[in-house]
Amino acid sequence: MKKNFLIKQYLSDKKMKIRHNYLSEQFKNSKKIFKLINDTVKFNDFTLGRYVDLFEKEFCKYQKVKYALGVGSGTDAIFLSLKALGIKEGDEVITPTYSFYATAGAIATTGAKPVFIDVKNDLNIDEEKIEKKITNKTKAIVPVHWSGRICNMKKILKISKKYNLHVVEDACHAILAHDDKKKLAGNFGITGCFSMHPLKNLNVWGDGGIITTNNKKLYKKLNLMRNHGLINRDNCKLYGYNSRLDTIQAAVGLEMIKNIHYITNSRIKNAMYLNNNLRTIKQIELIKERNKFKSVYHLYQFYCEKRDKLHNFLRKNKIDSKIHYPKPLHLHNAAKKFNYHKGQFYNAEKLSKKVISIPVHEFITKKQLDFIISKIKYFYKQK
Ligand SMILES: Cc1ncc(COP(=O)(O)O)c(C=O)c1O
Numbered sequence: 255m256k257k258n259f260l261i262k263q264y265l266s267d268k269k270m271k272i273r274h275n276y277l278s279e280q281f282k283n284s285k286k287i288f289k290l291i292n293d294t295v296k297f298n299d300f301t302l303g304r305y306v307d308l309f310e311k312e313f314c315k316y317q318k319v320k321y322a323l324g325v326g327s328g329t330d331a332i333f334l335s336l337k338a339l340g341i342k343e344g345d346e347v348i349t350p351t352y353s354f355y356a357t358a359g360a361i362a363t364t365g366a367k368p369v370f371i372d373v374k375n376d377l378n379i380d381e382e383k384i385e386k387k388i389t390n391k392t393k394a395i396v397p398v399h400w401s402g403r404i405c406n407m408k409k410i411l412k413i414s415k416k417y418n419l420h421v422v423e424d425a426c427h428a429i430l431a432h433d434d435k436k437k438l439a440g441n442f443g444i445t446g447c448f449s450m451h452p453l454k455n456l457n458v459w460g461d462g463g464i465i466t467t468n469n470k471k472l473y474k475k476l477n478l479m480r481n482h483g484l485i486n487r488d489n490c491k492l493y494g495y496n497s498r499l500d501t502i503q504a505a506v507g508l509e510m511i512k513n514i515h516y517i518t519n520s521r522i523k524n525a526m527y528l529n530n531n532l533r534t535i536k537q538i539e540l541i542k543e544r545n546k547f548k549s550v551y552h553l554y555q556f557y558c559e560k561r562d563k564l565h566n567f568l569r570k571n572k573i574d575s576k577i578h579y580p581k582p583l584h585l586h587n588a589a590k591k592f593n594y595h596k597g598q599f600y601n602a603e604k605l606s607k608k609v610i611s612i613p614v615h616e617f618i619t620k621k622q623l624d625f626i627i628s629k630i631k632y633f634y635k636q637k
Pocket of ligand 1: 451
């Protein structure tokens with residue numbers, strides 16, 4: 255096993271001309287961020303401190319929530335939420351089988367079993383299949399707003415109320431995404447969990463996460479849990495974790511959040527342009543949007559025939575095509591002990607063989623979008 259496989263991946267991605275990774279462009283001029291970091295040295299508050307407080311306040315405004323807490327990562331946001339809700343060994347937590355590994359990982363590391371559910375054609379959990387999987391061990395549902403497309407929260411919340419289950423939103427892709435009533439991600443469940451990994455729509459210079467909640471009691475508990483359970487330097491109320499949002503990352507976040515509306519709108523605009531130009535290709539199936547919902551296109555994905563060939567063809571043409579992800583969660587080694595098997599989740603298995611992602615971020619130009627479209631059309635031999 256390679257100790258740090260990411261270096262190889264970064265080098266390979268760097269050869270692409272139209273890239274998923276836009277960080278060099280984004281941070282070309284980082285004077286303001288360096289100034290904030292420099293001030294951290296002056297203030298000397300290297301853990302938590304004023305930037306974390308300020309960033310949390312800003313996040314609350316943008317996401318229209320009462321409370322936000324900066325933590326180490328999106329994964330920690332989910333894990334800490336579940337731990338704070340008392341999820342433990344022997345419990346079951348319902349989640350989609352199509353997500354990033356962290357969703358299931360955060361559940362499994364509490365000791366609970368991730369109970370996987372198939373996804374619909376929008377790659378979100380199939381809410382119609384949840385009820386059948388509820389047992390007396392089920393304690394929570396972790397829906398994932400995949401690629402920033404809000405799940406059917408109306409139905410999910412109805413089920414959660416009926417069976418008295420907690421809902422922890424994996425909103426790692428979903429900053430500024432909302433439903434048809436303009437309700438923003440992170441406001442549906444007891445907590446919402448956001449990631450600020452460098453390639454997320456709102457990003458920092460390393461790892462970072464945010465937990466949102468409108469529940470004061472839980473907010474207070476999570477505030478203790480992310481910082482060793484400390485009320486103050488000399489009083490420990492409960493044993494917790496060290497999962498504080500890094501102060502330097504909070505400084506980066508404070509600067510970056512100012513652009514989040516522009517970033518989001520650019521992604522949506524690029525996605526619409528791609529949709530409009532790809533919809534006539536019969537080998538391609540676009541992912542449908544629902545009226546009045548706002549999806550924020552953390553990823554731009556579609557389904558296609560000859561997916562692997564198209565993927566290789568685009569990469570040969572220096573377009574950074576990616577597969578998010580070639581295998582659903584239940585088919586990974588990590589899930590083996592839970593006895594899932596191939597064929598169990600038809601849609602997730604089928605879609606993971608057809609799905610492809612192409613770059614959609616705010617630095618992609620119209621010329622580059624046209625180049626991508628022309629290459630895809632050429633591949634399928636359309637004019
Ligand atoms: C759907 C989803 N959930 C959770 C996470 C975990 O976030 P982080 O990398 O900040 O731990 C990710 C990260 O990519 C994700 O895509």
